[in-house]
Each structure stands twice: as C-alpha cells, then as structure tokens.
Amino acid sequence: GGAQLLAGRKVLITAGGTVERIDPVRFLTNDSSGRMGFAIAETARRMGAEVTLVAGRTEGPLPGGVNVIRVQSAQDMLEAVLAEAGSSDIIVKAAAVADYRPAMKADQKIKKSEHTMTLELVKNPDILQTLGSRKKDGQVLVGFAAETERLEEHAMDKLVRKNCDLLVANDVSKPGSGFGTETNEVRIFDRNGNVEALPLLHKLEVAERLLELAAARLRRSEAA
Numbered sequence: 001g002g003a004q005l006l007a008g009r010k011v012l013i014t015a016g017g018t019v020e021r022i023d024p025v026r027f028l029t030n031d032s033s034g035r036m037g038f039a040i041a042e043t044a045r046r047m048g049a050e051v052t053l054v055a056g057r058t059e060g061p062l063p064g065g066v067n068v069i070r071v072q073s074a075q076d077m078l079e080a081v082l083a084e085a086g087s088s089d090i091i092v093k094a095a096a097v098a099d100y101r102p103a104m105k106a107d108q109k110i111k112k113s114e115h116t117m118t119l120e121l122v123k124n125p126d127i128l129q130t131l132g133s134r135k136k137d138g139q140v141l142v143g144f145a146a147e148t149e150r151l152e153e154h155a156m157d158k159l160v161r162k163n164c165d166l167l168v169a170n171d172v173s174k175p176g177s178g179f180g181t182e183t184n185e186v187r188i189f190d191r192n193g194n195v196e197a198l199p200l201l202h203k204l205e206v207a208e209r210l211l212e213l214a215a216a217r218l219r220r221s222e223a224a
C-alpha cells in the first residue's frame, strides 16, 4: 500500500564511503557498500519522489531513475549536499563519512624511507550536523548511526546533537547487519525517544519502513 506516498516530494540521500586521499595511489576509506543508501533511493523513487543520490565509494549497480552525483571526500560530499539541501523535503544521511582526513595530500607518490611513518589526520566537517544547524521548517532530516556498543545511548546523543528528526541506529557488530550486507537490523528513534525496533530485514524493507515514517512526519508538520 501507499505506493505514491512521496509523490511531488524531493528526497536527498547520501550513500557509500568517503575517500580521503593520502597521495595519488593511496587513500583512507571504510567498508560501506552504498547498499543501504541505494535501497532508500530506489524505494523513494518507487514511492513517487524526485530523488537525488550523492554517492561516494560504492559497490554494484546504481539505482535507476535517480539523479546521481558522484563524490570522493567528505568535503566534496558536504558541498554537493549543501547545494541540494535547500530544495529537499527529506534528507537521509546513510553514507559512512570519514571523521578524519590526512592533514596533507601529497602530489606525488610518497616514497618509502628507513623510518617509521606517521600520518597526521585532521577533522572533517560533520555534514549531518551542518544540515541540522540550518534545517528549514518542515524539512525532515534523517541520520544514521553505526555503533558497536551502547546503541541507544549513542543514537539518542547523535539525534539531539545533530538536530535530526529520525535516527536509524544499526548495531554493526551483529551478523547480517550494517556494512556490506544485503540485510540490516535497525532501531529507528525519534526526538521524543520513541523507538521502532525492526527485525533483521532486507535493506529494501528497512528503506520502506523508514520512508513511511519520514513521510508521516512531513504530513504532520504540514498539518501543524
């Protein structure tokens, strides 16, 4: 049911891992495949939304029928997201964004020496927090949290600190859940501390439930 739940809506989604260059042949990244974000993009389109997908490093085919913007670093992703955010009704940050990047990017391949090597890292901007601080009325902002311990505490902290409306928490230490898998087991929190605990589901089913909740919040904020 509810096939056209998002007709006429604009949905912005980020997916995949960011790539932080060390030199022309080396980089820092993470295990994100982009599957969770792709599933949300595909489901939002099926629900009738106009979808923009900002994708970092991903595996497998991109979803069809959506506007794709390719990025590498967290800074690139921030720029792309900010350019689209103002016109979006729902923003879902499923990407795994690097918290740090190398302080310097070498123009040439770094040579081996006799010594140990230290890679200095500096903090990246927090894209979700930036979006939360400039959220416009009625916009629904959805964050993710990948945790290996104290799921609820960390999830609620991120939800409040980053000014999200919904936060999808995945315990990435559970088998079949989180990075790289076809399935995910999540709990979806809202600002009032309500939580919807979903069983282990295909990422498309997680996407459907999440977008139903986001669509309901949009309607509620318009009615208010």
Ligand code: PMT
Pocket: 015, 016, 031, 032, 033, 034, 035, 036, 037, 074, 093, 094, 095, 096, 097, 098, 099, 124, 125, 126, 127, 128, 129, 142, 143, 144, 145, 146, 147, 158, 170, 172, 178, 179, 180, 181
């Ligand atoms: O891509 P898959 O292989 O399908 O895996 C899915 C997933 C595990 C990557 C996904 O379900 C998920 O949990 N994504 C968020 C991963 C993450 O970076 O979590 P975090 O707890 O470090 O960050 C919290 C939130 O802040 C996230 O919405 C993240 O996009 C955002 N963030 C984090 C750091 C940063 N510098 N900028 C951000 O916007």
